[in-house]
C-alpha cells in the first residue's frame with residue numbers, strides 16, 4: 001500500500017464519524033473568528049437556543065473593519081463601529097477570547113494565528129475567510145468557510161466535509177535575487193489559472209519551498225485560494241519547529257520537544273501518491289505583476305500588457321478585453337512605464353515582519369515620488385511593535401510613507417483606506433478584483449520589494465532601479 | 469432552510485466569466501450585522517449602468533441566473549448567496565463555480581447547476597430570443613428543461629446536497645445528533661485549550 005500524503009494524514013486524524021452515503025464529519029481544532037462573517041452566525045445560535053460547544057478552541061479578532069488611524073481617533077463609520085461592537089458583545093456572551101481594536105494581540109486573523117503560536121502543525125483550522133489557507137504553511141489543514149459553516153462549527157466544533165483531491169506543486173531549484181515568495185505564488189496561479197486548483201488541496205514542495213522562511217511559506221499558502229484550491233500545505237520541517245519555539249500558544253520547555261516530535265510526522269510519506277503533480281523551476285522565475293482583474297492575469301514585471309489577440313478562446317478574449325477596459329491599459333505597454341497613484345504594503349499576504357524588513361531595505365535613504373500616496377499597514381500590533389523596535393517605522397516615515405495601525409485596511413477597503421475611482425495601486429495584497437480596494441480602483445498585485453521600489457519611482461519598478 | 473424541489477421561472481443571461489464574490493456583493497455591504505436586505509447590493513457596481521442586463525425590463529422578475537465560468541470565486545462571504553436570494557434568484561446555472569460559494573449556496577437552498585459552456589450558451593440564446601421563456605430546474609430529477617423548445621439536459625449534484633435541498637435539512641441539527649461521537653473524539657483530541665494560553669483579558673500567559 002502506498003504511503004499517505006500530508007493531507008490524508010490530517011484528514012484521517014480528524015474523522016469523527018464517516019457514515020455511509022453521508023459526508024464525513026471532521027473535528028475542528030481551532031476556529032478563528034472575525035467581525036464580518038460572524039454576526040449572523042451568532043444570531044443563528046441565539047435563535048435556536050444553542051451554545052458554543054468549545055469556546056476554548058475559538059479565538060476572535062477585529063481586523064477587516066478597523067480603521068488604521070491612530071487609536072485615539074474614534075471610528076467614524078457607524079455601521080463598521082456597530083459590527084465591531086457586535087463582535088465584542090457576541091464573544092463576551094459566548095465566552096470567547098477576543099482581541100478588539102487596540103488590543104496587544106489584535107491583528108489580521110491570518111497573521112496573529114501563527115504569530116501567537118495557536119496555529120500548530122497537525123491541526124484543523126477554519127475561519128469565515130477564504131485566506132485561512134495561510135495557516136497551511138505550518139502543516140495544518142486550514143480552509144475558509146461561509147457564515148452557515150461558522151455557525152455549524154460554533155455549535156458542534158465539527159464540519160461535514162467531502163474529501164478533496166491532492167495536488168503536488170513541486171518548485172525545484174533556487175530563485176534568482178529579487179524573486180520573492182509572492183512572485184513564486186503569482187507564477188503558480190498564472191500557471192494554474194483561477195480555477196485550476198478547484199477541488200484540490202495543494203501541497204507545495206521542493207527545494208524552493210523548503211528554503212523559504214515561514215513568512216514566505218505563509219505568503220504562498222495564503223494565495224492558494226486564488227487558484228481555486230481549498231487549502232495549501234507545506235510539510236513540517238525544522239524551519240517550522242524553530243518558528244514555533246517559544247511562542248505563546250505552544251507548550252513550553254520539555255513539553256515543546258514532545259510536541260515537536262509529534263509535529264515532525266506531518267509530512268507526506270516518500271511513497272505517497274498525489275492525484276495531480278505539477279513542477280516549476282524556480283531558477284526561471286522573475287518578479288511578477290498582475291495586469292488584469294483576477295490574480296491569474298499575471299506577467300513579468302519586465303513584460304508588456306497582453307492583448308486579447310494573444311488568445312484564441314472567445315470567452316478568454318472577452319475577459320481580457322473587459323479587464324483591459326477596467327484597468328485602462330493598452331496592449332503592448334511596458335509595465336514598468338505605468339505610473340501609480342497609491343502603494344499599499346500590507347494584508348495577510350505580505351504584512352509580516354519579514355515583508356516590512358524587505359520593503360524597508362529598498363526604501364532606506366530614498367523618498368516616495370511626489371504625488372504618490374504610500375501606506376504601510378503592519379499585519380498585527382506585534383508586527384508593528386517589532387518593526388518599531390527595529391526602527392523600520394522611521395525608515396518608512398523618513399521616506400514619506402504613512403505608518404499605520406494594524407488591520408486589513410486597503411486590501412478590501414472596508415475601512416476608510418480606499419482607492420478613489422480611477423486610481424491605480426501597487427498592492428502587496430492578494431486580490432485585484434474590480435473595485436476590491438474601492439469602487440473604480442485599479443489594483444496591481446506585486447511583492448513587497450516591488451511595491452517599495454514602485455513608491456520611490458512613481459511607476460512600477462524593480463528594486464534594482466532604486467538601489468543603484 | 470426551506471426544501472427546494474423545482475425552480476420554475478424566467479432566466480437572465482449574465483454573460484460574464486470570472487464573476488467573483490466581490491462583484492456579487494461589494495465589501496461595503498459586508499459591514500451589516502443582519503442577514504436580510506442584501507438584494508439591493510447585488511452586483512451593485514454594475515447596477516448604475518442602465519444597460520446592465522438586470523436593469524433591462526424584459527428580465528425583471530427572473531429567478532434563474534445564467535452565469536459564465538468560475539462564478540462565485542474569491543472571498544468566502546456568504547453574503548453573496550444572501551444577496552442573490554434576497555434579489556429573487558433561486559437557481560444559478562453556470563459552467564463552473566467557486567468552491568466555497570457553491571457550498572454556501574447549498575446551505576441556503578440556492579440551487580447551483582453545472583452545465584457545459586455550450587449548454588449555457590444555448591440557454592443564453594434561447595432566453596435572449598424570448599425572455600418570457602420558462603426554464604425548469606428539477607432537483608428531484610436533476611434536469612434542466614426549456615419546456616416550449618423541448619431542450620433538456622441532466623446535471624450532477626452530489627447526493628448529499630441534493631437530499632439537503634429536497635428535505636430542507638438543517639446541517640447543525642444533523643451533526644448534533646452525532647454528539648456522542650463528537651464527545652468520544654474529544655476524549656482523544658490533542659487540540660490545546662486556549663484557556664491555557666490567554667487570560668481573561670486576552671493577554672498571553674507566556675511570551
Ligand code: SF4
Pocket residue numbers: 063064108109110129131347348349407408411412429430
Ligand atoms: S488582509 Fe485582505 S485577504 Fe487578508 S483577511 Fe484581511 S481582507 Fe481578507
